[in-house]
Amino acid sequence: MQTHSGHSPPLLSVPFPPITPSPSSLISLLKLSSSLHGVRQLHALAIKTGLFRDPLVAAEILRSSVLSQRRDLRYGRSVFDQMPDPNCFSWNTLIRAYAESEEAPSHALALFAQMLLSSTTTQPNQYTFPSVLKACACIQAAEAGTQIHGQVVKLGWSDDAFILTNLVRMYSSCGFMQDACKLVDSSLLPDADASVVLHNTLIDGFFRLGMVEQARQLFDRMPNKSVISWNGMISKYAQIGLFKEAIALFRKMQMEGMEHNFVTLVSVLPAISHMCALELGEWVHAYAEKNDIEIDDVLGSALVDMYSKCGNINKAIQVFEQLPKHNPITWSAMISGLAMHGRAAEARDCFQRMEKAGVIPTDIVFVGVLNACSHAGLVEEGKSYFRRMVNVHGLRPKLEHYGCMVDLLGRAGLLEEAEELVLSMSVNPDDVIYKALLSSCKMHGNVEIGMRAAKRLMEHFSSDGDSMVLLSNFYASLGDWGTVSQVRLMMKELDIKKDPGCSWITVNGRIHEFVVEDNTHPQSRKIHLMLAEMADKLHEAGYVPDTTQVTLNIEKEEKESTLLYHSEKIAIAFGLISTNPGTTLHVVKNLRICGDCHSSIKLIAKFANQTPPTPAAVALSPSATCLCAAVEMKETDTSYSADHCVSFMIFFSFYRAIPLAPWGVGRGKTLLGLEAKA
């Protein structure tokens, strides 16, 4: 524990040593010393007493300064340079420190070359090569790596498991997967464990090169898989956005009886969040609690994010408040979660708490608060956060921040200002910026600025499906059907596919997927009866379908019936026929909800009410392009209530349904201690 009172530096955090310590007692003190400051004091003492000449003492001083948590490479280098004849251990230590550093991995190679030229007593040993190879992998030095491989062979260390792993990593990082595979196949491995490690390294290499299929094939072929093999696959899938695959593999892991550990849970949670698989997320949380997996700041961040994205912001807050400690990512997850749920005031309070706690906000935290302001229409406040980010915290605004600001201004109807910002940005605007501007223009019916934004969007990013759809919808909203058909024709010619609108709902642990006008579900007939009933009730209530939401040039009656079969309405119909009153329906959608669905669903939720209303969560919109859903809902956000609470999570990308059995069932296990439903 180190406490800074401000003026005086902390004293030694270890008992003061005897006047002339023995080399061994100095070494043990160094091992005890947790801060760099303590190391420096002991270093000074070693010089004063002449103990620094002892190679073991000097080596330990070097080790403590570069390999502790608060490592200082420059200091370590100066210690090293003071050694008249560093021993092998010291060379290895500094090489490793450089190899694992972010700033100067190439220094590891330089140092290694220097070592080869130095006195004959300190030639490299087994411990030298892993670090040197790691450095080669890091800077993609294939030439040097291959030479070092030759040296390894010559010295007879080709069967060393540690060296092999790093050779494989070196080849795969440099893009030579064939060499990496050959090396693994031809190696005489000491044991099965080493083989697992090598295969895991290969899989990692495939993923890095984007060869996902090959990675999976290798994984499936592996005879022995460790938890790390599973975790690696799950985390990589999640990192590249293959959330469905990540979850499916996690389930397979359950089925095969492989135990989860801390890293498994941390790796799968982002995938769960993105798929909005709340029940599975709850299962993960319960699993951690039951199996004494500590919910620390890291797992906590993932859980807070999961609960926010899956619609349970109160649970997210509860988890957040119970964490033993908070780091910038924890704060970030909480602030973004609150922003996502339109709880701007709480997001701001959270930000202030963070600052009070002395945590320096990262640029990602600012994405969260700016988002919160955007949701709540707090224009001035958003601007002031933006200025504070730049002027007080010295953070350079990135595309993300400009995106937030364009959203903020655009949604508030300040389109001139939004356009001005786009033109004056210090970074080149990308498609997301133009899309934000254009959709604001569409929202506010600003033709002039909208046309300019559309033109820019077309010039720069014409091959993107999202942009084309937005353009088409923009011109449709102007009634310019000529341009609409031009855009559609262009999409056809360039073979650009629009993401199909798609909604999911989880019922009894199973995810059901619906597309527009879907009649593929086994219960389709019943669903369509319910849809008809919904339409009748809407009609009785005097509801007039908002046909301006249909961006096709067709007759009015046709437009009305198209609206009825939007995927979210089908998902709700299915939810209504398959759950009891009092059940919250969570509908997940990949694209933005249309205005008609938005308002008619609110009415439907009222009909579905069978007991006195309770406050409900509505319209969660975690992505930028659907923020307007939240703004449009603002007036009803708090007054709206229903037992069948319908909350929407809207995402950008398209996911297919996961054919899943009920969560956590398999091998006689039950879901959260309850008997699983069939």
Added chain:
DNA sequence: ATAGGGTTAG
């Protein structure tokens, strides 16, 4: 003393 897996984001 040395290999393989981890949280936030328009």
